[in-house]
Structures are given as structure tokens and as C-alpha cells.
Amino acid sequence: MAARKRRPPGPTDPVEAYRQIRKPMPPPERVIPDKRRERQEREELREAEQNAEHEP
16 A cells, blocks of 8 residues: 655645735725726717717
8 A cells, every 4th residue: 555645734725825925015005097988978079069060
């Protein structure tokens, strides 16, 4: 019968080795707002105004 391989004593959490290497990052100081929706709405309004001007 083959002998069992013993595991070295250590943490039971499989992510613990990663946490020892990777230090947590602090949150960003200021969040940059997403302005894509505002720009899209302005562009749609501009197009609607241009279409209204060209129609009789």
C-alpha cells in the first residue's frame, strides 16, 4: 500500500497565498463621473432641433 502524501501545515483558505502577495488597494480619492449619457442626450436634442428646422 502506498504511503499517503502529507500536506504541509498552512492556511486552509486557498486564496491566502494571493492575499499575502497582493496588498489591498485604497479606494480612489475622487470618482470621475460618467458623462456619456449627458453627451448623448445633448446630441439627440441637437439633432431633433436641426430636424425640426428643416421640416416645413
